[in-house]
Amino acid sequence: MNKKSPIWIYDTTLRDGSQGEGISLSLDDKLKIARKLDRMGIPFIEGGWPGANPKDVQFFWKLQEEPLQNSEVVAFCSTRRPNVAAAKDKMLQAILAAGTRWVTIFGKSWDLHVSETLKTSLEENLAMIRDTIEYLQSQGRKVIYDAEHWFDGYKRNSEYALMTLKTALDAGAEWLVFCDTNGGTLPHEISQIVAETIAAIPELKTRDTSKIGIHTHDDAGTAVANAIAAVMSGASMVQGTINGYGERCGNANLCTLIPNLQLKLGYQCLGQEELSQLSPSSRLISEIVNLAPNDHAPFVGRSAFAHKAGVHVSAVTKNPLTYEHIQPELIGNQRRIVISDQSGLSNVLHYAAKFGINLSKQDVTCRQILDKLKTLENEGYQFEAAEASFELLMRSILKPNKQLFHLQGFQVHCNIHQEIDNLGSKALATIKVEVDGKKILEVAEGNGPVAALDSALRKALVEFYPEIADFHLADYKVRILDGGAGTAAKTRVLVESGNGVERWTTIGVSANILDASYQAVVEGMEYGLLLQATSQKKASIIN
Numbered sequence: 001m002n003k004k005s006p007i008w009i010y011d012t013t014l015r016d017g018s019q020g021e022g023i024s025l026s027l028d029d030k031l032k033i034a035r036k037l038d039r040m041g042i043p044f045i046e047g048g049w050p051g052a053n054p055k056d057v058q059f060f061w062k063l064q065e066e067p068l069q070n071s072e073v074v075a076f077c078s079t080r081r082p083n084v085a086a087a088k089d090k091m092l093q094a095i096l097a098a099g100t101r102w103v104t105i106f107g108k109s110w111d112l113h114v115s116e117t118l119k120t121s122l123e124e125n126l127a128m129i130r131d132t133i134e135y136l137q138s139q140g141r142k143v144i145y146d147a148e149h150w151f152d153g154y155k156r157n158s159e160y161a162l163m164t165l166k167t168a169l170d171a172g173a174e175w176l177v178f179c180d181t182n183g184g185t186l187p188h189e190i191s192q193i194v195a196e197t198i199a200a201i202p203e204l205k206t207r208d209t210s211k212i213g214i215h216t217h218d219d220a221g222t223a224v225a226n227a228i229a230a231v232m233s234g235a236s237m238v239q240g241t242i243n244g245y246g247e248r249c250g251n252a253n254l255c256t257l258i259p260n261l262q263l264k265l266g267y268q269c270l271g272q273e274e275l276s277q278l279s280p281s282s283r284l285i286s287e288i289v290n291l292a293p294n295d296h297a298p299f300v301g302r303s304a305f306a307h308k309a310g311v312h313v314s315a316v317t318k319n320p321l322t323y324e325h326i327q328p329e330l331i332g333n334q335r336r337i338v339i340s341d342q343s344g345l346s347n348v349l350h351y352a353a354k355f356g357i358n359l360s361k362q363d364v365t366c367r368q369i370l371d372k373l374k375t376l377e378n379e380g381y382q383f384e385a386a387e388a389s390f391e392l393l394m395r396s397i398l399k400p401n402k403q404l405f406h407l408q409g410f411q412v413h414c415n416i417h418q419e420i421d422n423l424g425s426k427a428l429a430t431i432k433v434e435v436d437g438k439k440i441l442e443v444a445e446g447n448g449p450v451a452a453l454d455s456a457l458r459k460a461l462v463e464f465y466p467e468i469a470d471f472h473l474a475d476y477k478v479r480i481l482d483g484g485a486g487t488a489a490k491t492r493v494l495v496e497s498g499n500g501v502e503r504w505t506t507i508g509v510s511a512n513i514l515d516a517s518y519q520a521v522v523e524g525m526e527y528g529l530l531l532q533a534t535s536q537k538k539a540s541i542i543n
């Protein structure tokens with residue numbers, strides 16, 4: 001693939017991304033994201049609209065005190081208000097006070113917006129664009145001009161739209177960015193309009209330079225495709241956000257766009273090392289933004305290289321090219337194999353190797369494990385979410401274990417209608433077990449029934465398995481499997497346990513939620529003991 005010209009990445013997570021519903025960034029969050037993008041070597045970071053809110057003002061102050069190392073931070077604003085001198089416009093004063101070298105202003109391309117939104121004349125809108133750019137330039141700023149509603153404006157009145165763009169160019173804008181503000185344009189229209197615009201204003205793109213940028217929204221689900229179409233038609237700046245955050249359906253997702261441009265089309269966007277930071281950066285930023293990461297996001301999602309179907313797993317273990325469009329490591333992601341009733345022997349073998357178990361396709365036990373897995377999944381188990389339970393299942397088939405204990409029975413009482421008693425407990429569990437021929441009866445309290453049961457079980461077992469004292473219940477999830485059955489529905493319980501170093505998840509399924517919880521809790525303890533035994537074995541080999 002021939003290397004093509006560089007593409008300037010312009011990140012607007014902190015501005016347009018913040019316009020996404022459900023996103024509310026603190027000043028500290030904004031600074032953390034900016035520094036992360038700076039480390040990724042993103043050339044332009046749009047930090048916000050100074051003057052629109054105190055946080056954005058403070059953000060730019062903070063960066064004046066401690067500037068970014070690699071990126072240009074850009075302040076954003078509209079053109080001056082109608083019938084106000086640029087030098088008197090409060091917003092333009094605020095953007096200057098932000099102290100950035102680069103500023104982006106958005107102006108109206110669509111005559112409908114001039115008459116309906118600005119409620120001014122077409123001539124005044126041209127003057128607003130011209131005055132604003134000239135004024136900001138006279139104050140030493142480099143100006144990026146976002147032509148808002150470029151494609152809609154061009155479709156409705158191309159003559160006027162082109163006049164707005166020519167005005168911005170003549171006034172000295174360094175970049176002219178075509179915005180698909182309403183996000184409804186399709187890729188073929190983008191290609192056509194970009195080509196026609198270049199034909200009408202050839203200065204926008206010569207053989208050596210392109211002053212064209214693209215800013216797309218995802219309302220038609222084509223933001224990334226539209227940005228690619230614009231680049232292929234001559235744009236050399238791409239605006240977008242990490243994880244596609246943004247107003248309504250979001251902006252072009254840079255985590256999809258960058259790898260497509262760089263790995264598929266040969267455009268240089270980021271350094272190799274920075275590109276390999278894309279997946280962790282996407283997850284870190286979703287953490288800061290406090291939105292769950294999209295597991296199924298192209299390239300960077302946790303499932304982007306997760307293989308579940310047996311046929312796929314069999315092929316991918318022979319040659320990853322068979323079911324992967326790129327090497328996951330290039331963008332810092334990794335291949336994963338998922339276990340389920342869609343599995344074949346290849347999935348089982350993968351997990352056997354992962355668990356340090358010697359197994360081959362020819363072993364009868366390999367097929368027995370697969371059959372048992374499929375039977376249990378049919379009953380409602382979901383092992384992809386509970387790897388620890390799958391390891392226990394595999395080991396129990398290979399070598400039926402001595403049981404930790406024999407359950408003789410348990411009872412749980414809940415005290416829902418009364419105030420929490422002095423000890424703060426709402427539930428009481430009694431359990432009877434037999435360990436090594438010894439019968440134990442224990443009682444424990446808890447905030448809820450599962451906590452009480454877990455406590456009672458620990459009390460009963462700790463004398464025989466003291467390591468259990470180090471385990472804790474980290475998370476507990478319940479899912480109703482056959483909702484139509486109402487309160488008689490089967491429940492699936494996932495329990496996450498930990499020992500301060502590692503965490504593991506186990507599963508239980510039953511029509512009785514306490515029974516399902518009990519199964520998952522017991523497996524959690526069994527797995528913890530298995531981990532302990534394995535690490536002791538490893539230590540004795542090393543020493």
Ligand SMILES: CC(=O)SCCNC(=O)CCNC(=O)[C@H](O)C(C)(C)COP(=O)(O)OP(=O)(O)OC[C@H]1O[C@@H](n2cnc3c(N)ncnc32)[C@H](O)[C@@H]1OP(=O)(O)O
Binds near residue numbers: 019051053118
């Ligand atoms: C396409 C985009 O995403 S552009 C970015 C949009 N982002 C935001 O709006 C987030 C930050 N916005 C804000 O905090 C506020 O809207 C502010 C501070 C900018 C303005 O607040 P207010 O003065 O209360 O005005 P309000 O939000 O009600 O209306 C927006 C005004 O901007 C004007 N305006 C819109 N685009 C432009 C433009 N390109 N040039 C000049 N004025 C514009 C509108 O005509 C309207 O003016 P009006 O009050 O005379 O009707």
Ligand SMILES: CC(=O)C(=O)O
Binds near residue numbers: 148149
């Ligand atoms: C400027 C901008 O955010 C838009 O037109 O969508």
